[in-house]
Structures are given as C-alpha cells and as structure tokens.
Amino acid sequence: MRHIISILMENESGALSRVAGLFSARAYNIESLTVAPTEDSSLSRMTLVTSGSAEIIEQITKQLNKLVDVVKLNDLNVSGVQHIEREMMLIKVKAPVSSRDEIMRLSDIFRGNIIDVTDDTYTVELTGTSDKLNAFIASFDCDSILETVRSGVMGIARGSSSLHL
C-alpha cells in the first residue's frame, strides 16, 4: 500500500542523503521525496511517498525514526488520520495557433494557470493530487508535451493535529 510519510528533521547538510541512503541500503521503494526548510530555519520538512506491506512500512518508519537527524515523523496513511495531499506540476506544451483555445480550455477545466507564453508554446502550472496531474498529462498526445516538472507529493493531516515540536 502507498504511504505518505511526513518527517521533521534537523536542517543539516547530509540529512537528505541519510534518508535517501537508508532507502537504497535497505531496498525500500521511494516514489517521491520533497524537502524544504520550515518556518523554523533549523528544521526541514520532508514528505516521502513509499509503498510496501504493513510490515515493511512499519520497518521504514522505525528505521527513519532511528536516524539521529530525524526529530519527528508521521505516517499520514494510518487509521484515524485523514490527510490532504497536493503535488504541483509545470508543463510546457506545443501551442500552435490551431490548438491554443483547446489548451486554455483544458487548463481552465483542471484549474491550471498558463504562466508563460511564446509564439508556439504554453507553460501551464497545475496543482492537485497526483491523479489529477496524470489526467492532465493524458489529455495531451505525447508529441505535444515538451517538458514536465513535478514537485513530488506534499501532505498534511486534516484537523487540528499537526507535526511540530
């Protein structure tokens, strides 16, 4: 099963490589990983998407907790926790005059913003679940996509529970 794990860790050089190294050394899956400092500049917040059996996920959270730089972590996919997840994508597509209107309509349907325009390209910014981003990509044929860049998933728990010190 797919799990989103949120991690608060010391904002030290090498902290990211400890997490990445743990996953490769123990042959765990990483689907995506995103990291940036928090409002407290001594801490980084990482969101990691992984998958595996219940036993493997348990090991992953235990092994992550064991890393000395990890201050706290939450698995957002456990019973009793509801969460919101979002991913952001920038996608550059061919935009010949004949398909410009269609791309704008598509972008509107998906609540995207066209953030850059040239004579023959559009760049669209889109935020949502990974499924939504996939659906947007699928609405283009491969030839017309010039470039995509995705942030990886970020997640947060619903309600008043929060991951903080």
Add this chain to the structure above:
Amino acid sequence: MELSGAEIIAQFLEDEGVEYLFGYPGGAVLHIYDALLRADTVKHILVRHEQAATHAADGYARSTGKPGVALVTSGPGMTNAVTGIATAYLDSIPLVVLTGQVPTGVIGSDAFQEVDSVGISRPCVKHNFLVKDVKDLAETLKKAFYVASTGRPGPVVVDIPKDVTDPNIKIPYTYLPTIEMRSYNPVTKGHPFQIKKALELMLRAKRPVFYTGGGVVLSNASSSLRSLVKKLGFPITSTLMGLGAYPSSDEQFLGMLGMHGTYEANMAMHDTDVLIAVGARFDDRVTGHLEQFCPNAKIIHIDIDPSSISKTVQVDVPIVGDVDDVLTTMLEMLKESDGEKASFKVDQSSCDQDLKDWWKKIKQWRKKNCLRYNKKTKSIKPQYVIEKLHEVTKGDAFITSDVGQHQMFAAQYYGFDEPRRWINSGGLGTMGFGLPAAMGTQLAHLDKTVACVTGEGSIQMNIQELATCMQYQLPIKIINLNNRYLGMVRQWQEFFYEGRYAMSYMDSIPDFVKLAESYGHVGMQIDQTSDVEDALKEAFAMKDKLVFIDFLTNREENVYPMIAAGKGQHEMELAPDSELV
C-alpha cells in the same frame, strides 16, 4: 581557557576520561597529534594499520563497556578504518572515530588524500558529523560520545577538516558534562503493561526458553538475567554474541544456538511454546529458515531498538527498553506477586509439572552429547586445544577471535562464565579482528590473561600488529589453529560444492615461529596432541611475553553440529558417528 581546535580535541579527550586513543598519524591530523603530546592522561597507541586502530578501540569497548576511541588521517587512513567501523556497527559497539579531513576550503576538489568520509561511513555508523567550524567542535565531540554510548550503542565518526584544528585560531573552551539533543532520545524504560503481559505469558508457558544475545552484555544485564532465569527455572540458550552473560557451566544453560549451536538448544527452540528473546536480533545465523523458526511459539522480545522488533520474525509481546531495566522490573513484579499470588492468575502446580516434563525432554536431547569428538587422535583436534586452553587459563581469560572454524570452536568449547570475556566479530564476520581486538582488551586489563584464538588465514590479515604488541609490551597469547586451509570455506566446499576446494588452500604459509621471533616475541610450533597441554602451560607461564603458538591441527576437521543455510533449526547435521568416539 582559550584553545585551538587541536588543543580542544586533546583537552576534551582528557575531560571525557578517555584512557587510550588508538591511531595513526598523517597530514590532516598533524595539528591534533602535536596537541596530543600535551595530553597527559590520554595514552596514544600507535598501531600499524588504521583497520587495527578501530578493532583495538573496539576490543577496548567490548571488554570494558566504555566507548573506544580511534584517530586516523583523511583519505586512505579513513578508508582503512571503515572495516573496523562496520564491524562495530554490526555488533552495536560504542566507538568514536575521529577522522582528519582536508581543509574546508578545498573539500570537494579531489584534494590530496581527500575522500567523502561522511558519505563513505554513513551506511555503517550510528551517526556521523562533519565539523565545519571550530566553534562547533567541543559540542560535536560531546554529542559523538553521547550518541555512541547510549541507546543501542554504535560507532560515530567525527570528520575534522585540518583548518578546524589550526593552532593559530584559539577560542574559549569549556567541557560540557552532559548534552541534550532534541532529535535523539533513546527509550530506556520498558512499558510496565507490556512487561506484565510478558510475565503472564512466561508463567503460563509449558515449554519456555530464554534466547539471549549481545544486548544482555551491552546493557550489563548479566546479573539480573541470572536472577530471573534462576528464579523461573527455565532453560536458556545464547547467541554467539551473548556468550558469558549467563554462565555456560550452569545446568540451565543449553549452549549456543544457531548454525553451529548445540542439538539441545536448537531442538528446544524448535519445540518451545514461549520464546523469551532478550537483547537478540533474530539474525539469519540463528533463525535458519524463517518459516520453520520456532513454529509453535509465542514470542516475547525485549530490545532497546524498536527497529529490531518484528524485523524478520513477527513478535507477540514486544518490549522496547534497556534489557537490564526490563529484567529488573520483571524481578520486582515477580517479588510482589510472591506476596499475593493472585496478581498472576496461574495454576502453579500444573506449570511446575509442565516445566519438569520439558526438562525431561531437554535432557533426552542432551544425551546426544553433540559436541563430542575423538580425543585420541595423534594429529591435534582444534576442539581439544580450546578445551585445554580453558583448563590452563582456568576459564578466566579474555578470549578474542577471528572468523572461521576456530571462532566456532572457541565459542563451543571455551565455556564462558562471565560477560565481556568473549570478544569476536559476530555480525560482520571480520577476519583480522582478533589480534588488534586483543590489544585493546589487554590494554584495558593489563593484569589479566588475554588470548587470541585465530587461524593461519585470519591472523595474516592484521599480522603487522605484532609490532604494536612489541612496542607496548602486550603479553597476548596467540592460539593459531593452523590447518593449512581456510577451514570454514573448505568445510562449505566439502558439503555444498562436492569437495571442490577452490582457493581455500593457501600455499606459502609463513614460518610463524620465525615470524613471531622477528618481531621480538616468542614463537612455538606444536604438532602432537600429547604436547598441547604442556605448550599452553609454558606459554601462559610467560606472563610478560607475547607467545605465538602455532598448532598444526587436523586438516579437514569440520564444525558440528551444523544447520545448512535455508534449513530449519531441527534439521541439524551432527558429526558422523565415526567421529564420535
């Protein structure tokens, strides 16, 4: 007090109470070495290879319980130390390894003797640090000792660029006696509810067995373990790493379990209904085939590391906590319940009967006498050497070992009665560990007997340390079980490769007697069973000399019993009858 980075390191080691620093100088650590000349209470031991520095620090740590400390230079100094760091990591040994690094300004430029020490060591340390500013140095050193020696212990590397130790940059220094880290808070106390649940299960057990490991030694829980096992009257077996925590001469001890464990220990594991795992980690050398491991058992697991619990074997009652703390709590709870029996609703008389029946069964297994061997051969049996070693040293020596058949023979036949006496590389299985580990052990216990049980393969992996032993007058006794084969490799080739001995024979074995003598030590060679005892007596009588005894042993001796990889614990192979005279 205003000190340079190098002086801070020297002063800190003194303040931290470090007795020995095992190291080898080089460009990146020259400032530190210069400052160390003024550290009176820290004795630097100059090894002959950085691997030996880490193993010697490791032997010091295993035999004392205090963190071992090593100092090596950047680049090759650090990479040579990696094997020792990984060895300590796999056996959870507290080490602090200080590695020199090129100056901060040239890090990343492929400078002379530069390697990414933090990157290289990351997968085999508990934690590591790169000190980029001399202002962080004292605090980082304190953190290193704290992390290495608390919780589940392990090695910590502190990488120190040369400019951080610059003698011309002085800053105020104060020693921090304690430190807190918000991201590191190891659990020590076991949960009382879980402990009670475990006790209830134990008191209802029909066929219980204790399975104890290195965690008992690391937690100094030997005494509480003995009390608990005695009070309950249960049988107990130990892993390779836990030997000595419970006296092997005691009636309730079944011997070591696992791949080369005793028949009774492995059969008891297979038949048990309540397994009490204490500071052990269900290593593959213990469990054998996982699906056949303890098929009928409810499992209780006491361990300080949550990630050890249910890692390979699903556990029924996990208890996260320091082993000694948990066992002591168990003893207290049992004491309270003696007053008012009702707190554990157990029918005592039926349990006593079950336990009697269980012991009856175990005694049947014991009758196999699975460690028997033919003592009347002319050529020397390695088992016999170990038994005589036990006799001559009155079972009171510190025994280090290398890796292979001799290691298993030492574990099976020495009979350890005290913890921290059996010092071997169990997890990583590092050949070359024994001699440097013996140096650290001997330095920690100057007036005690230290013997290194080794083979002609392993000893050659760090033979250069004979020079270190001479320089510091370490009277280690080297018991070389020389069968002119890489014995364990040869055994596997005999069993699983139809006797095709690929590269397990070594040509050009040195004359160990001359070799020992060339370093200034005493060398002896023994090739008759009848001479073994006298040779050992003579060697151990030389209290102030290192004696290298080269025993030419029976060439194709095998280690029995043996559970082949992938087999269940009950599918052990015993020595052929022809051997069991």
